[in-house]
Amino acid sequence: MVKAAVLGASGGIGQPLSLLLKICPLVEELALFDVVNTPGVTADLSHISSIAKTSGFLKDDDGLKKALTGTDVVIIPAGIPRKPGMTRDDLFKINAGIVKELVQGVADHCPKAFVLIISNPVNSTVPIAAEVLKAAGVFDPKKLFGVTTLDVVRAETFTKEFSGQKDPSKTVIPVIGGHSGETIVPMFSQAKPAFNIPADKYDALIHRVQFGGDEVVQAKNGAGSATLSMAYAGYRFAERVIKAAKGEKGIVESTFVYLPGVQGGEEIIKQTGLEFFSTPVELGTSGAEKVINILGSATEKEKQLLEVCFKGLKGNIEKGIDFVKNPPAQK
Numbered sequence: 001m002v003k004a005a006v007l008g009a010s011g012g013i014g015q016p017l018s019l020l021l022k023i024c025p026l027v028e029e030l031a032l033f034d035v036v037n038t039p040g041v042t043a044d045l046s047h048i049s050s051i052a053k054t055s056g057f058l059k060d061d062d063g064l065k066k067a068l069t070g071t072d073v074v075i076i077p078a079g080i081p082r083k084p085g086m087t088r089d090d091l092f093k094i095n096a097g098i099v100k101e102l103v104q105g106v107a108d109h110c111p112k113a114f115v116l117i118i119s120n121p122v123n124s125t126v127p128i129a130a131e132v133l134k135a136a137g138v139f140d141p142k143k144l145f146g147v148t149t150l151d152v153v154r155a156e157t158f159t160k161e162f163s164g165q166k167d168p169s170k171t172v173i174p175v176i177g178g179h180s181g182e183t184i185v186p187m188f189s190q191a192k193p194a195f196n197i198p199a200d201k202y203d204a205l206i207h208r209v210q211f212g213g214d215e216v217v218q219a220k221n222g223a224g225s226a227t228l229s230m231a232y233a234g235y236r237f238a239e240r241v242i243k244a245a246k247g248e249k250g251i252v253e254s255t256f257v258y259l260p261g262v263q264g265g266e267e268i269i270k271q272t273g274l275e276f277f278s279t280p281v282e283l284g285t286s287g288a289e290k291v292i293n294i295l296g297s298a299t300e301k302e303k304q305l306l307e308v309c310f311k312g313l314k315g316n317i318e319k320g321i322d323f324v325k326n327p328p329a330q331k
């Protein structure tokens with residue numbers, strides 16, 4: 001029996017993500033939580049003739065507690081999205097507090113759940129989540145994930161003409177580092193099956209994956225950021241976490257994890273100086289069972305990208321940790 005909860009379920013990502021979870025045969029119970037509109041979204045989804053029993057909650061009447069009690073997988077896309085001209089870090093002021101509050105709910109009501117963070121800036125919100133869970137004494141690093149699957153999905157899509165795959169999702173491309181601009185490092189050299197990118201196309205491709213989010217933000221022209229592709233990516237990652245938890249072997253996904261708590265993490269910390277990093281992770285019944293270090297196989301170009309990534313990520317991670325350790329004064 002798998003119960004999934006979506007926090008931020010009425011939003012641009014939350015609604016299509018909830019739809020995908022509602023029709024997922026692996027999910028038997030689906031709880032939707034948001035500060036607005038969950039009654040309507042829940043009524044709508046509940047007419048779909050699929051397995052998942054769907055319930056919806058608002059903040060009042062202990063809504064978060066009711067949504068989270070008994071939950072196995074919590075997916076969090078709550079928070080504001082970017083508008084043109086903003087960076088993901090500009091979202092920190094508002095989203096940091098939202099993520100902190102929701103993860104406190106996880107610590108209180110379903111401390112053993114897998115927690116998948118979508119809310120931006122992921123490079124900082126995942127460290128916030130880790131600190132909240134640590135402070136509550138319930139942190140299991142194997143169960144906390146920053147969802148960076150959209151970067152992988154973009155890498156698969158944008159290289160289709162070179163990989164030659166009719167279905168681009170059949171190419172495995174690790175995308176490592178973090179989830180914003182130059183902290184996103186597509187490791188095209190490690191793609192399987194391998195393919196060749198013409199030298200004159202390489203830089204533009206890297207830039208497109210790193211700044212793919214901006215492309216959508218600009219096209220939406222003030223109406224938000226990626227929602228449908230993110231719902232697909234978030235669902236794809238959640239489904240793999242659930243399948244691995246149920247015992248399916250051989251599932252490896254790039255995701256942003258807390259390295260000290262996962263087998264193989266120490267070696268990556270030594271090379272990066274970072275405690276959080278997105279890297280291919282072997283998923284299993286307990287979550288992130290092993291991180292796979294592909295830094296040693298980086299090409300010279302990829303090494304240069306990684307150097308820039310390490311510097312940017314360091315500050316983002318520290319900012320998240322500091323937000324919980326030294327909370328800003330309440331106004």
Ligand code: NAD
Pocket residue numbers: 007008009010011012013014033034035036077078079080081082091095098101102117118119120121122147148149150151179224225226227230
């Ligand atoms: P949105 O504004 O459409 O939806 C956000 C939802 O969160 C809203 O329904 C809002 O009511 C809800 N919310 C706000 N505060 C809440 C709280 N305290 N508790 C519960 N729900 C709350 O935004 P969106 O387009 O769905 O994006 C959501 C977040 O996901 C943004 O931060 C965005 O930057 C991020 N995002 C991340 C990725 C990624 O790859 N990780 C990709 C796309 C977007």
Ligand code: LMR
Pocket residue numbers: 081082088120150212213214216217225226
């Ligand atoms: C994305 O990569 O599309 C998301 O992180 C949303 C954004 O702000 O770009």
